[in-house]
Amino acid sequence: MNTERPLGVALVALGVTGIAVASQISVRTFNADPGPKLFPIFACTILVICGLGMILSKPAEPGPPLDRAGLLRGVVMAGLLGYYALALWLVGFHIASFTAVLAMWAVIAGPARRVWWQGLVYAAAVTVGVHLLFATTLNAFLPRGILF
Amino acid sequence: MLNTLLTLMEPLTFLVILLATVLGIILGAIPGLSGGLGVALLLPVTFGMEPQVGIAMLVSIWIGGGSGGLIGSILLGIPGSPSSIATTFDGYPMTRNGEAVKALGAGIVASFLGTAFSILIAMFLSPLMARLALQLGPWEYFSLGFCAIALVSALARGSVFLGMSSAALGLLLSTVGFAPIDGYARFTFGLINLAGGIDLIALMLGLFALKQIVQDQARGQQQVPKVDMSDIRGFGVSLREYLDNAWNIIRSFLIGLWIGFLPGMGSGLANMVAYAQAKSGSRHPEKFGKGTVDGVFASETSNNAAVGGSLIPMVALGIPGDGTTAILLGGLMIHGIQAGPLLFANNPEIVWALFLTALIAAVLTLGLQFFGMRLFPAILKIPYHFLYPVIVVLGFIGVFVSSSTAFNYVLLLAFAAFGLLMDKVRLPVGPFILAFILGPMLELNLRRGITYTDEGVWPFFTRPISALLLAVALFSILWPWVGPRLKARRAAG
Secondary structure (H helix, E strand, O other): OOOHHHHHHHHHHHHHHHHHHHHOOOOOOOOOOOOOOHHHHHHHHHHHHHHHHHHHOOOOOOOOOOOHHHHHHHHHHHHHHHHHHHHHHHHOHHHHHHHHHHHHHHHHHHHHHOOHHHHHHHHHHHHHHHHHHHHHHOOOOOOOOOOO | OHHHHHHHOOHHHHHHHHHHHHHHHHHHHOOOOOHHHHHHHHHHHHHHOOHHHHHHHHHHHHHHHHHHHHHHHHHHOOOOOHHHHHHHHHHHHHHHOOOHHHHHHHHHHHHHHHHHHHHHHHHHHHHHHHHHHOOOOHHHHHHHHHHHHHHHHHOOOOOHHHHHHHHHHHHHHHOOEEOOOOOOEEOOOOOHHHOOOOOHHHHHHHHHHHHHHHHHHHHOOOOOOOOOOOOOOOOOOOHHHHHHOHHHHHHHHHHHHHHHHOOOOOHHHHHHHHHHHHHHOOOOHHHOOOOOHHHHHHHHHHHHHHHHHHHHHHHHHOOOOOHHHHHHHHHHHHOOOOOOOOHHHHOHHHHHHHHHHHHHHHHHHHHHHHHHOOOHHHHHHOOHHHHHHHHHHHHHHHHHHHHOOOHHHHHHHHHHHHHHHHHHOOOOHHHHHHHHHHHHHHHHHHHHHHHHOOOOOHHHHHOHHHHHHHHHHHHHHHHHHHHHHHHHHHHHO
């Protein structure tokens, strides 16, 4: 599917909305100061011009589509990243990292390369290694979960 | 100067410089970390040290980190900091083509040349160049930033509309948070975490690291192609390639030095502009982005030349050139040293310690990376199921450590998704990041420029340097559209 014209429409819509929202900003500073709305309007104007340009110009050849299996693999990996973010927030660094690393290792390796004891050792090593780097060496705080 | 050099060469001080340089290289190479973060984290460690030793340690981490950033950019396609974004454009494709060692060699040599010569220039020309910088006003700063964005957008992959709209999205995103001058909170949607703006580290790691991981998994890619280590001599780059790139290196060096010494600019801008210039001035621009050593030379020479450049306003005027020099300036102040015009008179030993340490660290970095460059590609032998989970963990923890807020996880994921969308609709990422980084500086100078006189926006067009830069910007935007038509007309006529 060609993406340039739909993108052009989306950019024009975003630009017009941005100009409308930014125009509502009303702050008095110095007499000659255009205030904080000028720059967002400036950026949105460029968006509108470029969007119109894309709509009116000849679209480029569309790229090759991604196959269904590839799409599924990408969605699973994105889901794991989402899981890691959620787990860091809920249960903190150690549990989240161990489980997420193990899960990502298993998914990327696939059934042919999966040796479970290797994955378990690897997940533990990564968790301990990152803890040593950040908490021990750099004296930085690691995420603590809100649950415990 | 000699006394300071002898102090720095004392065994214990030299060991501190060596270890700090190694630490800087490691931090620079790890996605999510950077030499700048290392300087910030180790600043408190210098409290109990002699000022010269403390400054030497911080400068060594900074120099090592600046050069170490090329390792992640070339081998993994993940820049450690904005200064090495352009290195990924050709460095990573070279790795994918089996030329990782050559890319590393070119990057290491270019880094050394950029750092060493810019420091030498900074040592002797600081007062003179600082006076020159003071001649520029907000009109010139705005026009320079806009010109840089226009150049990078026009030369990006795809049409100029794609490049400019990507830049406009970056500019728009940079307006999130408190506005300059009046502190008005824009587009924060009531979220306190957005009040300070969008976190640059989260944006970069999302756009480069996480996006790359999801994309490679979707493609079913398990490992990058093998690196050809046979017949690698010296730095892996032939004399012919050095000679072919002589002008490219000199031009990139001058760009980096100039941009580095303009307060508020820094190496994040220098590498992009130098890359765009290298591409536009090349006899084979079509090779850029596919793995040409010219792109690596341009990016790495300029971002390291900005190191010496950014020391000039810091030392001579007390104005930091970028975020890391701001922390270094803080380090000086902690030790009771006031940077500025009187620094040369009051604390000459500190000035020499700064410059000489930077030179020593540059030489050490060159040596360490020369021996390391044959070992670094070992990272590519690691299968993705062992490599990528570590990168994910470092990315998430990196964005947490830099801000101590879990909100950055959301930003990280959002920018990974945005990066995938940008790839899908062919929006180039370079103009987006450059505009995002330069946005606050552009806005501040645009508003200052309008406020300083009663003439509104006219001084932007009537001051000679500003007008020239805007003309270059306009020309570069129009050229991709006008150029082919002129050529076609000439061919027809």
